Amino acid sequence: MVALGTSTTLTAQTGYFVPSEEARHQRTFMQWPVNRRVHPDPLFLEMAQQTIADVANAIADFEPVTMLAHPDDHASARRKLSSGVELWDIPTEDLWCRDAGPIFLVDGNGGLAVSHIQFNGWGEKQVNARDSKIAAEVANRLGLELIPTGLRGEAGAVEQDGHGLLLAHESSWVNDNRNPGLTRGEIETRLLRAYGADRMIWTDGVWGEDITDYHIDSLARFTGPNRVLINLPDDPDMSDPFHVAALDTHDALEAAGLQIEVIPEPTIRRVNSIDFVASYANYYVCNGAVIAAQFGxxxxxxxAEDALRRHYPGREIITLNVDPLGEMGGGIHCATQQMPAI
Structure with a gap:
């Protein structure tokens, strides 16, 4: 199913909007993973921390990085992080800054604010006593207005092109674990206001099969106005709900008249778990570079590297082994959140 709608937006009311990810950044925010309820295996937690450090250090070659962590965790984090990564005293549990971190708005006249979609652990599926406060704490530290949206959810669940168009799976939003009692139309109106956008494409997604209810940023990404990269299997299994939902999303984007390039999923992987997320689409665009995954x-x-080079000309393409993130159901984009330049 696909729907394309319009609504009164935050842009019309205040001039604020969320820029495209490829617009220039002030810095990148990330989170240091520490919670042993989330990561009970100390060896895997060490691997996750090293992977987050690798991503942060790669980005820091191109722009400032701020790592959020409890003061008690600074010493251990500092040993893994380069000098280009700053540590802030904001406590964390897990690493998914795309979802728990602040969504920054600009107004084009030097104004900056935070659009507050309340993180709730993907529908209270995971402990979030610290992570659910991060967006507000960052806004407070920066002295920025926190603009409420009336939504619970995650930025990884909505893709935006910075030019008025949003894309999302219903399963991550029209879901009682996030927004009970709200219709899709009501959620759409609030999302459009939250991002300062005016159009939205919905597709069904997949309910209840993974912790995110199928975040869009592991499937399809805008690389410019009306231009999309999408990660699809070469040989879809029509008994797999994720394959079916991915093909439905592709068809919806095609029906909306967008320019689409398909990247195949890897067939050879270092990790063969059925739950492993091997998404080339889950990359991060920073100043002068694209930080992306390679799977072996x-x-x-x-x-995938060639496609990213075409879509982001003039930027270095840096590929990393981030398999621990895939084992946790995410990727590089999920672990990062940009603060745009003003």
């Missing part, structure tokens, strides 16, 4: 499949890794 020489052919598809090269196809």
């Amino acid at each position: 499949d020489a052919e598809t890794d090269a196809i």
Whole structure:
């Protein structure tokens, strides 16, 4: 199912909007993972921390990075982080800054604010006593207005092009674990206001099969106005709800008249778990570079890198082994949140 709607937006009321990710940044925010209820295996937690450090250090070669962590965790984090990564005293549980971190708005005249979509642990599926406060605490530290949206959810569940268009799976929003009692139309109106956008494409997604209820940023990403990269299997399994939902999203984007490029999923992987997320689409665009995953499949890794080079000309393409993030159901984009330049 696909729907394309319009609504009164935050842009019309205040001039604020969320810029595209490829617009220039002041810095990148990230979160240091520490919670042992979330990560009970100390060896895996160490791997997750090193992976987050690798991503942060790669970004720090291109722009400032701020790592959020409890003061008690600064010493251990500092040992893994480069000098280009600053530590702030904001306590964290897990690493998913795209979802728990602040969504920054600009007004084009030097104004900056935070659009507050309340994180609730993907529908209270995970402990979030600290992470649910992060967006507000960052806004407070920066002295920025926190603009309420009336929504619970995550920025990883909505893709935006910075030019008025949003894309989302219903399963991550029209869901009683996030927004009970709200219709899709009501949620759409609030999302459009939250991002300063005026159009939205919905597709069904997948309810209840993963912790995120199928975040869009592991499937499809805007690379410019009306232009999309999407990660699809070469040989879809029509008994797999994620494959069916991915193909439905592709068809919806095509029906909306967008320019689409398909990147195949890797067929050779270092991790063969059925729950492993091997998404080339879950990359991060920073100043001068794209930080992306490679999965050990020489052919598809090269196809993805070439596609990113075409879509983001003039930027370096930096590829990393971030398999621990895939084992946790996410990727590089999920772990980062940009603060735009003003």
